[in-house]
Amino acid sequence: MNFLHMTESNFSLKKIEISVSEAEKRTGRNAMNMQETYTAYLIETRSVEHSDGQSVLTDSLWRRYSEFELLRNYLLVYYPHIVVPPLPEKRAEFVWHKLSADNMDPDFVERRRIGLENFLLRLASHPILCRDKIFYLFLTQEGNWKETVNETGFQLKADSRLKALNATFRVKNPDKRFIELKHYSDELQSVISHLLRVRARVADRLYGVYKVHGNYGRVFSEWSAIEKEMGDGLQSAGHHMDVYASSIDDILEDEEHYADQLKEYLFYAEALRAVCRKHELMQYDLEMAAQDLASKKQQCEELATGTVRTFSLKGMTTKLFGQETPEQREARIKMLEEQIKEGEQQLKSKNLEGREFVKNAWADIERFKEQKNHDLKEALISYAVMQISMCKKGIQVWTNAKECFSKM
Amino acid sequence: MGKLGEAGLAATAGPARTLGMEGECRASQARSWGLPAGGAGRDSPGGDAPLPGSISSSALLQTEVLDLDEDEDDLEVFSKDASLMDMNSFSPLMPTSPLSMINQVKFEDEPDLKDLFITVDEPESHVTTIETFITYRIITKTSRGEFDSSEFEVRRRYQDFLWLKEKLEEAHPTLIIPPLPEKFIVKGMVERFNDDFIETRRKALHKFLNRIADHPTLTFNEDFKIFLTAEAWEFSSHKKQGPGLLSRMGQSVRAVALSMKGVKSRPEEFMEMNNFIEIFSHKINLIDKISQRIYKEEREYLDEMKEYGPIHILWSASEEDLADTLKSVASCIDECCKATEKRMSGLSEALLPVVHEYVLYSEMLMAVMKRRDQIQAELDSKVEALTSKKADTDLLTEEIGKLEDKVECANNALKADWDRWRQNMQNDIKSAFTNMAEENILYYEQSFVASGSFPVSWLFASGGQSTGGSFIFSISPSSEYSGFISFRIYWFDFAVQGTLKSLLQYHSSKTSILWHSAFFMVQLSHLYMTTGKTT
Numbered sequence: 001m002n003f004l005h006m007t008e009s010n011f012s013l014k015k016i017e018i019s020v021s022e023a024e025k026r027t028g029r030n031a032m033n034m035q036e037t038y039t040a041y042l043i044e045t046r047s048v049e050h051s052d053g054q055s056v057l058t059d060s061l062w063r064r065y066s067e068f069e070l071l072r073n074y075l076l077v078y079y080p081h082i083v084v085p086p087l088p089e090k091r092a093e094f095v096w097h098k099l100s101a102d103n104m105d106p107d108f109v110e111r112r113r114i115g116l117e118n119f120l121l122r123l124a125s126h127p128i129l130c131r132d133k134i135f136y137l138f139l140t141q142e143g144n145w146k147e148t149v150n151e152t153g154f155q156l157k158a159d160s161r162l163k164a165l166n167a168t169f170r171v172k173n174p175d176k177r178f179i180e181l182k183h184y185s186d187e188l189q190s191v192i193s194h195l196l197r198v199r200a201r202v203a204d205r206l207y208g209v210y211k212v213h214g215n216y217g218r219v220f221s222e223w224s225a226i227e228k229e230m231g232d233g234l235q236s237a238g239h240h241m242d243v244y245a246s247s248i249d250d251i252l253e254d255e256e257h258y259a260d261q262l263k264e265y266l267f268y269a270e271a272l273r274a275v276c277r278k279h280e281l282m283q284y285d286l287e288m289a290a291q292d293l294a295s296k297k298q299q300c301e302e303l304a305t306g307t308v309r310t311f312s313l314k315g316m317t318t319k320l321f322g323q324e325t326p327e328q329r330e331a332r333i334k335m336l337e338e339q340i341k342e343g344e345q346q347l348k349s350k351n352l353e354g355r356e357f358v359k360n361a362w363a364d365i366e367r368f369k370e371q372k373n374h375d376l377k378e379a380l381i382s383y384a385v386m387q388i389s390m391c392k393k394g395i396q397v398w399t400n401a402k403e404c405f406s407k408m
Numbered sequence: 409m410g411k412l413g414e415a416g417l418a419a420t421a422g423p424a425r426t427l428g429m430e431g432e433c434r435a436s437q438a439r440s441w442g443l444p445a446g447g448a449g450r451d452s453p454g455g456d457a458p459l460p461g462s463i464s465s466s467a468l469l470q471t472e473v474l475d476l477d478e479d480e481d482d483l484e485v486f487s488k489d490a491s492l493m494d495m496n497s498f499s500p501l502m503p504t505s506p507l508s509m510i511n512q513v514k515f516e517d518e519p520d521l522k523d524l525f526i527t528v529d530e531p532e533s534h535v536t537t538i539e540t541f542i543t544y545r546i547i548t549k550t551s552r553g554e555f556d557s558s559e560f561e562v563r564r565r566y567q568d569f570l571w572l573k574e575k576l577e578e579a580h581p582t583l584i585i586p587p588l589p590e591k592f593i594v595k596g597m598v599e600r601f602n603d604d605f606i607e608t609r610r611k612a613l614h615k616f617l618n619r620i621a622d623h624p625t626l627t628f629n630e631d632f633k634i635f636l637t638a639e640a641w642e643f644s645s646h647k648k649q650g651p652g653l654l655s656r657m658g659q660s661v662r663a664v665a666l667s668m669k670g671v672k673s674r675p676e677e678f679m680e681m682n683n684f685i686e687i688f689s690h691k692i693n694l695i696d697k698i699s700q701r702i703y704k705e706e707r708e709y710l711d712e713m714k715e716y717g718p719i720h721i722l723w724s725a726s727e728e729d730l731a732d733t734l735k736s737v738a739s740c741i742d743e744c745c746k747a748t749e750k751r752m753s754g755l756s757e758a759l760l761p762v763v764h765e766y767v768l769y770s771e772m773l774m775a776v777m778k779r780r781d782q783i784q785a786e787l788d789s790k791v792e793a794l795t796s797k798k799a800d801t802d803l804l805t806e807e808i809g810k811l812e813d814k815v816e817c818a819n820n821a822l823k824a825d826w827d828r829w830r831q832n833m834q835n836d837i838k839s840a841f842t843n844m845a846e847e848n849i850l851y852y853e854q855s856f857v858a859s860g861s862f863p864v865s866w867l868f869a870s871g872g873q874s875t876g877g878s879f880i881f882s883i884s885p886s887s888e889y890s891g892f893i894s895f896r897i898y899w900f901d902f903a904v905q906g907t908l909k910s911l912l913q914y915h916s917s918k919t920s921i922l923w924h925s926a927f928f929m930v931q932l933s934h935l936y937m938t939t940g941k942t943t
Contacts, residue, residue, distance in 0.1 A: 184726060191723040198716045205709035212705055215698045223691040226684050230834055237841070373729040380733045384740060387859040394852035402845035408838045 017046040017055055018124055020117035023109045039109055040064050041116055045139050061142035068116060070149055071138050077154040080278040081361035083368040085122035086267030088115025096200040111260055164277045167284035174283045175358055182276045189269035192262055199259060203252050214245030233408030240401040251390050261379040265372060275361050282357055286350045293343040300336040303329055524621045525549040528614035531606050541565050544610060548636045560637045569613060571647055575631040581779040582822040584829045586619035587768030611761060681826060682777055689770035696767045699760055710748045717741035736862050743858030751851040758843035762836055783818045787811040
């Protein structure tokens with residue numbers, strides 16, 4: 001379906017700009033006709049003209065978080081071999097005391113807005129996902145989009161969790177690389193969540209250190225009233241203490257963005273595992289089909305040669321109730337042979353599917369690995385940069401304070 | 409008397425110091441030389457403007473000084489004040505001009521003139537059947553003639569310091585005696601013999617003795633000398649002398665009774681002083697609390713940071729490409745930890761003990777004010793007795809005369825000591841806070857260096873260029889990811905226009921960041937800037 005030139009192979013940010021520019025609190029009625037409050041996000045799409053770099057607003061619509069979730073769930077079903085970008089967290093986790101865990105908190109909403117924009121940009125820059133029609137409609141068709149998605153019937157096509165779990169336990173011969181990938185994603189998840197937890201505690205403590213210094217400001221100011229010579233020095237030093245104490249707010253806000261970058265990869269670990277699970281499911285399916293085929297072949301052989309090497313119910317019943325007639329036997333052999341032929345076809349196609357899946361999945365995983373290394377490296381560097389900036393501010397404030405003290 | 413000649417010169421140690429304290433008494437004595445004892449000026453209330461009253465009191469003092477050797481017993485009431493004139497030093501009776509005395513006051517705290525050096529160290533635990541206690545070794549080095557030797561080494565326990573302090577307070581009720589460290593610390597102390605506690609106490613005791621040594625009057629106190637020099641048996645027998653328990657109790661009962669009466673009229677300057685002390689006490693207590701709290705928060709921050717670094721090392725084990733970066737972050741964090749530890753130890757050396765000492769000083773000051781008020785109250789009550797009962801007028805008048813002198817001396821002593829204390833306090837507080845600021849600067853500088861050494865060289869892969877030590881920031885559309893704007897970030901002195909928020913929204917399609925170095929000339933090349941907001 002060729003709906004727009006925009007979704008051709010060059011769907012890149014050079015042609016299109018997507019932004020989640022606003023967030024708004026709304027009230028409405030939910031499915032159970034109860035009043036609820038939710039936040040809606042404005043998605044704006046602009047196309048950029050080559051020549052002059054000017055952008056023109058082509059679409060703008062409002063979406064809420066649950067619609068993003070719906071989009072992602074759809075993509076998970078239709079692109080199981082792709083590491084689908086994760087959504088920002090539904091509820092605030094790894095909070096330290098200043099951040100509220102409330103979904104309506106403006107800071108949380110703002111960070112979520114950024115996270116949702118990031119999600120859309122990731123989709124738009126993915127060579128395969130960017131061409132998806134439902135994604136395109138998500139950006140362009142406000143009303144009726146939910147119905148359109150549901151009409152695809154993707155929920156039915158989804159693999160049941162139970163089936164997947166079963167496959168994970170019973171699969172005999174999955175591709176080694178997927179086993180390693182699963183271990184890696186477990187480790188990644190565990191180490192990032194540990195890091196985020198400790199970071200939150202460090203932030204909390206740092207906040208405490210800075211803020212208590214603010215008390216000096218107040219006391220110095222009161223003390224300066226009774227001092228003649230020391231008064232001015234105390235007063236101005238107190239002012240610098242106040243500056244110092246309030247500087248932590250910006251510092252920690254910037255650090256939250258760093259934490260959000262790490263969180264994205266924390267959630268990516270789950271996306272990696274999803275691909276591994278799909279492989280295990282397919283592999284298990286393949287193994288079951290092969291096993292089934294093998295047993296049918298054996299049954300056929302036994303019937304043909306008359307030897308019973310394996311236990312079979314038919315064998316038992318024949319012993320108890322007498323042998324079957326040659327016609328019956330022929331009929332059964334014929335049926336089995338047909339089933340075997342079918343089975344061989346299926347096995348072949350399953351094999352092909354499996355290999356295709358592994359090939360495509362692995363290509364996307366390689367792409368993902370490079371993206372991850374690049375992004376995380378930059379995030380870590382930006383963290384070092386933040387520390388530098390914090391140190392510079394600290395040096396400045398304390399140098400000023402020292403000057404005031406030495407003038408006392 | 410040969411020594412008088414020396415005393416007249418400026419800048420000799422011992423004798424000069426004594427003069428500093430009772431300068432005013434002496435001066436007035438000199439002026440009033442020749443007035444008959446019990447002379448004029450009785451009507452002036454004691455404790456008022458020193459000069460008029462002092463004429464009479466000084467005459468009395470003069471007489472006492474001359475009679476000192478014969479009539480010591482009668483002077484019991486005055487003996488404590490008389491020690492202002494310190495019988496032990498060869499305090500010259502020669503009048504010296506007020507100006508030279510003021511000059512001598514200034515020399516007090518100069519180190520080259522110090523002739524008494526005291527150290528407190530080597531705490532040792534002693535176990536007896538009854539108790540366990542700690543003694544501290546006290547080494548005294550001196551060039552003063554009145555000391556039998558030039559070096560002494562004794563061992564004293566906290567109780568002995570308490571004794572010394574009480575003796576000093578008895579002898580000089582309106583001088584500002586340096587504070588002793590507390591007997592017990594209320595919170596956070598599990599046992600008395602915890603190492604940190606002992607060390608903190610040792611340092612405070614060292615400070616205590618040195619402050620006494622630096623004090624122009626207290627340094628010549630006889631009990632102080634005995635404390636520093638006497639052997640154990642000699643010392644304990646000396647301690648047993650002095651007013652017995654009962655008489656001491658009697659005195660304190662009287663003192664309480666007097667203070668209950670309240671002070672009729674505290675002179676203006678002492679009202680101001682009292683006001684200052686109240687406010688100062690409140691503020692310094694707050695500062696003590698704040699400083700302790702900061703120390704505690706820093707300790708907890710350090711504990712968390714110690715866990716933070718190793719997680720990055722753990723992570724690097726499962727990553728290939730990121731391992732180096734992660735290890736660098738871990739080492740930055742470790743450096744930060746070291747810097748924090750250093751900062752904390754700096755604070756506990758330079759700031760916390762000073763602030764705490766002044767908390768104790770503020771309590772001391774309140775006690776001094778009280779004692780001054782008591783002395784005045786004594787006088788006031790006698791004056792009242794005089795005006796109400798007419799009996800025994802002569803005796804009362806005489807007593808009042810003595811009391812007026814006592815009040816005047818007490819007030820003068822306090823005033824002079826007060827100025828000295830204010831000056832010292834200012835210096836101590838100033839240097840304590842300056843040190844605190846310095847510690848913080850060092851901390852941030854150390855962390856700055858640690859973070860700044862973060863290796864970014866491998867980011868120069870594409871689109872970067874360095875110009876002799878400066879680095880370039882460039883935003884270039886990355887060829888690998890058609891969707892992303894990726895950029896390289898450089899370190900060392902850049903000013904961010906807009907917030908770091910925009911930097912970190914690296915995926916934002918409206919990113920536009922302009923970076924420039926504050927210190928280096930940056931050549932921006934390969935810049936790709938999109939129009940849009942810069943905030």
